[in-house]
Amino acid sequence: MIPDTVFADLALVLDKRVTRSKSDLEQHGRSEAWHPDTPPDAVAYPKTTQEVSAIVKICHANDIPIIGWGTGTSLEGQTSAIHGGLIVDFTQMNKILQVNDSDMDAIVQPGVTREQLNIELRTSGLMFPVDPGANASLGGMAMTRASGTTAVKYGTMADNVIGLEVVLADGTVIKTGTRARKSSAGYDLTKLFVGSEGTLGLVTELTMRLHGQPEKILAGVCSFDDIDSAVNTVMLAIQMGIPMARIEFLDVSAVQAVNSYAGSEFPLKPHLFVECHGSDTGVESQIETLSELIDDFGGSPLEWASKPEDRNALWTMRHNAYYACLALKKGCVSVITDICVPISNLAEAVVETAEDIEKSFLDGPILGHVGDGNFHAVLLIEPDNAEDLAEAKRLADLMAKRALRFGGTVTGEHGIGIGKKHFMAQEHGDAAWDTMGALKTALDPKNIMNPGKLVR
Amino acid sequence: MIPDTVFADLALVLDKRVTRSKSDLEQHGRSEAWHPDTPPDAVAYPKTTQEVSAIVKICHANDIPIIGWGTGTSLEGQTSAIHGGLIVDFTQMNKILQVNDSDMDAIVQPGVTREQLNIELRTSGLMFPVDPGANASLGGMAMTRASGTTAVKYGTMADNVIGLEVVLADGTVIKTGTRARKSSAGYDLTKLFVGSEGTLGLVTELTMRLHGQPEKILAGVCSFDDIDSAVNTVMLAIQMGIPMARIEFLDVSAVQAVNSYAGSEFPLKPHLFVECHGSDTGVESQIETLSELIDDFGGSPLEWASKPEDRNALWTMRHNAYYACLALKKGCVSVITDICVPISNLAEAVVETAEDIEKSFLDGPILGHVGDGNFHAVLLIEPDNAEDLAEAKRLADLMAKRALRFGGTVTGEHGIGIGKKHFMAQEHGDAAWDTMGALKTALDPKNIMNPGKLVR
Numbered sequence: 070m071i072p073d074t075v076f077a078d079l080a081l082v083l084d085k086r087v088t089r090s091k092s093d094l095e096q097h098g099r100s101e102a103w104h105p106d107t108p109p110d111a112v113a114y115p116k117t118t119q120e121v122s123a124i125v126k127i128c129h130a131n132d133i134p135i136i137g138w139g140t141g142t143s144l145e146g147q148t149s150a151i152h153g154g155l156i157v158d159f160t161q162m163n164k165i166l167q168v169n170d171s172d173m174d175a176i177v178q179p180g181v182t183r184e185q186l187n188i189e190l191r192t193s194g195l196m197f198p199v200d201p202g203a204n205a206s207l208g209g210m211a212m213t214r215a216s217g218t219t220a221v222k223y224g225t226m227a228d229n230v231i232g233l234e235v236v237l238a239d240g241t242v243i244k245t246g247t248r249a250r251k252s253s254a255g256y257d258l259t260k261l262f263v264g265s266e267g268t269l270g271l272v273t274e275l276t277m278r279l280h281g282q283p284e285k286i287l288a289g290v291c292s293f294d295d296i297d298s299a300v301n302t303v304m305l306a307i308q309m310g311i312p313m314a315r316i317e318f319l320d321v322s323a324v325q326a327v328n329s330y331a332g333s334e335f336p337l338k339p340h341l342f343v344e345c346h347g348s349d350t351g352v353e354s355q356i357e358t359l360s361e362l363i364d365d366f367g368g369s370p371l372e373w374a375s376k377p378e379d380r381n382a383l384w385t386m387r388h389n390a391y392y393a394c395l396a397l398k399k400g401c402v403s404v405i406t407d408i409c410v411p412i413s414n415l416a417e418a419v420v421e422t423a424e425d426i427e428k429s430f431l432d433g434p435i436l437g438h439v440g441d442g443n444f445h446a447v448l449l450i451e452p453d454n455a456e457d458l459a460e461a462k463r464l465a466d467l468m469a470k471r472a473l474r475f476g477g478t479v480t481g482e483h484g485i486g487i488g489k490k491h492f493m494a495q496e497h498g499d500a501a502w503d504t505m506g507a508l509k510t511a512l513d514p515k516n517i518m519n520p521g522k523l524v525r
Numbered sequence: 526m527i528p529d530t531v532f533a534d535l536a537l538v539l540d541k542r543v544t545r546s547k548s549d550l551e552q553h554g555r556s557e558a559w560h561p562d563t564p565p566d567a568v569a570y571p572k573t574t575q576e577v578s579a580i581v582k583i584c585h586a587n588d589i590p591i592i593g594w595g596t597g598t599s600l601e602g603q604t605s606a607i608h609g610g611l612i613v614d615f616t617q618m619n620k621i622l623q624v625n626d627s628d629m630d631a632i633v634q635p636g637v638t639r640e641q642l643n644i645e646l647r648t649s650g651l652m653f654p655v656d657p658g659a660n661a662s663l664g665g666m667a668m669t670r671a672s673g674t675t676a677v678k679y680g681t682m683a684d685n686v687i688g689l690e691v692v693l694a695d696g697t698v699i700k701t702g703t704r705a706r707k708s709s710a711g712y713d714l715t716k717l718f719v720g721s722e723g724t725l726g727l728v729t730e731l732t733m734r735l736h737g738q739p740e741k742i743l744a745g746v747c748s749f750d751d752i753d754s755a756v757n758t759v760m761l762a763i764q765m766g767i768p769m770a771r772i773e774f775l776d777v778s779a780v781q782a783v784n785s786y787a788g789s790e791f792p793l794k795p796h797l798f799v800e801c802h803g804s805d806t807g808v809e810s811q812i813e814t815l816s817e818l819i820d821d822f823g824g825s826p827l828e829w830a831s832k833p834e835d836r837n838a839l840w841t842m843r844h845n846a847y848y849a850c851l852a853l854k855k856g857c858v859s860v861i862t863d864i865c866v867p868i869s870n871l872a873e874a875v876v877e878t879a880e881d882i883e884k885s886f887l888d889g890p891i892l893g894h895v896g897d898g899n900f901h902a903v904l905l906i907e908p909d910n911a912e913d914l915a916e917a918k919r920l921a922d923l924m925a926k927r928a929l930r931f932g933g934t935v936t937g938e939h940g941i942g943i944g945k946k947h948f949m950a951q952e953h954g955d956a957a958w959d960t961m962g963a964l965k966t967a968l969d970p971k972n973i974m975n976p977g978k979l980v981r
């Protein structure tokens with residue numbers, strides 16, 4: 070609970086931009102996935118770093134939990150106010166502060182979304198490629214170490230955030246990183262905060278690495294007779310070093326979901342969605358090698374979407390695949406898995422997962438960014454159905470154990486939040502997880518920054 | 526000082542592999558650069574993680590400083606036993622434990638050198654590209670976040686270490702990272718330890734990312750009439766996205782040093798040493814674009830070293846450039862600078878630096894990995910000459926301030942150690958440097974891991 074006197078102090082800083090209105094609290098209590106609603110006690114809409122610092126100081130003095138909020142599209146309950154407190158919504162800190170064309174970087178506020186940045190960059194010849202599907206905020210994407218369809222070529226948020234401004238738990242403001250391409254000047258604080266899910270501080274500014282818009286883009290789809298062939302094609306393509314920009318897998322159930330949601334007519338077979346970026350000759354040579362591989366594994370010839378509008382339609386379908394999966398079963402919610410394994414174990418991991426789901430009474434379309442070894446089963450459950458939830462958790466647990474057996478991770482890109490916390494000790498071992506806990510305690514001794522998430 | 530009883534405890538673990546022999550202490554007291562000799566109290570040569578853990582526990586119980594040692598090639602006094610204590614020399618932990626060809630990674634002990642790994646990989650089609658010049662140990666390279674000539678294409682140690690085994694200050698052993706290509710599972714401990722200079726723990730195992738050996742390699746040199754033209758060529762090449770594998774700058778004084786050290790006959794002009802990796806057609810197209818650029822800036826046509834032996838000779842010259850510079854002035858030592866600036870400020874930064882050195886009574890050849898915006902002036906001073914040292918520090922200070930003014934860093938790849946500690950607050954601000962200190966205290970409350978380095 071936030072006492073009235075503390076709320077009054079916050080209002081002295083933010084005036085009407087801190088609120089306890091029912092609609093604001095409800096809106097910020099919702100989660101994209103199966104996690105129960107947990108409205109905060111209040112919601113703040115700061116406009117400046119100074120305001121963020123001021124309200125964090127007030128919360129620090131009064132032991133009020135603080136949870137950052139971008140677009141609310143995280144999938145593991147990262148923004149759930151499980152201990153109540155103040156949600157700091159960054160929607161009004163959405164300015165692009167600098168674009169440095171010649172250094173290929175940009176400085177932005179955390180509420181800027183990836184699409185907003187790309188619209189700004191449209192005429193610059195540059196782009197920001199990290200693409201988790203949702204039009205998430207860059208602050209939120211940094212905090213979950215998001216990635217998505219293009220990570221196979223351009224890396225994740227870990228590779229593309231080069232500096233931060235952070236408000237620490239006591240309200241102190243620090244800057245991390247530089248605009249140089251590399252540095253050996255001490256601990257890499259930027260990389261520590263990226264992926265920290267708001268448990269170490271609130272990000273108020275980000276320096277992003279940008280990339281040149283490719284001279285040529287070509288996207289296409291192909292289908293295979295079985296999962297094995299599709300995934301083995303990807304494994305070999307990666308091992309051969311074909312620099313694909315996107316290579317996405319959809320199983321039959323995911324294809325079915327996309328067809329019925331988007332009105333497409335893909336054959337009911339496992340599919341790969343592919344995109345290549347490069348020079349004219351570079352893209353041609355990628356496609357040639359890839360086509361041979363697809364053919365070797367009995368895949369259908371690539372159908373090209375060379376026009377921008379066709380390409381956009383294709384990736385919109387892929388981006389909406391999560392909602393398409395949800396639409397398979399009316400009123401359902403999802404338990405989303407997110408394992409990532411070494412490439413050489415990918416086919417085995419996907420096939421075993423498909424077999425588990427086949428044997429289960431739940432539906433669970435499989436899709437993922439297989440070029441990274443990362444895939445998701447979207448396990449569909451009725452809300453408040455304990456049996457469904459237990460079965461989904463059993464399947465998710467099998468997948469997590471499989472990932473760890475192969476030397477992989479329980480989450481490639483969605484993060485831990487509250488949904489995957491029980492896997493942390495299994496993945497890292499108690500001592501390493503405790504090490505994370507020690508870092509958290511060092512920077513946030515009062516445990517007010519997104520308490521209950523990620524660490525023990 | 527290490528009390529005799531503690532030494533006896535260490536000897537119970539390591540037998541004769543812990544020593545106080547004068548030659549061992551002297552050898553481990555030396556520094557590559559100008560820092561004074563500081564022999565430790567004892568040197569240990571563990572063979573296993575268990576042994577490292579056991580000796581760290583003994584040191585922890587007795588407040589004995591612990592300093593890791595790879596090949597002793599760090600440049601900022603990172604291995605200096607300034608508070609005495611035990612140097613843990615990893616020379617005997619030099620096994621390559623696993624090479625996973627199909628996942629393109631390898632697990633190695635910290636004493637494995639980069640050349641040793643590449644010899645092992647020779648027939649695999651894979652390579653480990655990070656190349657700081659010296660045949661350093663991979664453990665040491667990880668600890669200083671080293672990079673070198675190939676970082677422009679393949680990244681630094683931060684990009685190429687994907688997992689670690691670490692012995693913490695109390696002897697606890699943790700594993701960080703996975704063999705998956707990405708993960709969102711909590712704080713990135715791997716990236717926190719990489720670049721920590723042994724102040725947070727001792728690394729006992731590393732999982733390294735490997736890269737495919739390029740189909741074609743072509744290296745060459747060209748000269749320019751002035752520094753500006755050479756560096757502007759690099760700036761434009763980077764901005765155009767030419768994916769060069771190496772692009773190195775040497776000023777007239779550095780060329781002179783190389784000529785007299787290696788017997789080469791490069792014209793006394795600023796030079797670029799270039800290398801391109803890729804497919805036959807890829808390399809050709811890189812070279813074509815690059816050659817046009819060089820011509821635009823009035824450079825001489827690229828002279829190619831296409832045979833492997835010529836190419837090796839070229840890079841051996843570059844790698845020995847540091848020793849070549851030292852040889853310019855008999856008996857001298859060096860204060861080495863290492864700034865890294867955003868690419869768009871590179872020409873200005875190099876030209877201003879050259880002007881400062883021109884006006885000084887010291888010699889200071891300039892060379893560097895300019896594709897990253899990183900360059901060094903090797904300031905040559907007489908040992909124990911206070912006037913020389915003061916002048917070198919003045920020049921180094923001017924360079925550091927220049928780097929920070931341009932939004933860059935005081936050290937691109939050499940690290941902080943004791944030599945650059947006084948720049949930390951300037952680069953990061955007091956609060957961010959204190960944040961590093963808080964992390965250090967959290968993981969090493971007794972301050973026994975390489976005390977006096979990097980943090981306050």
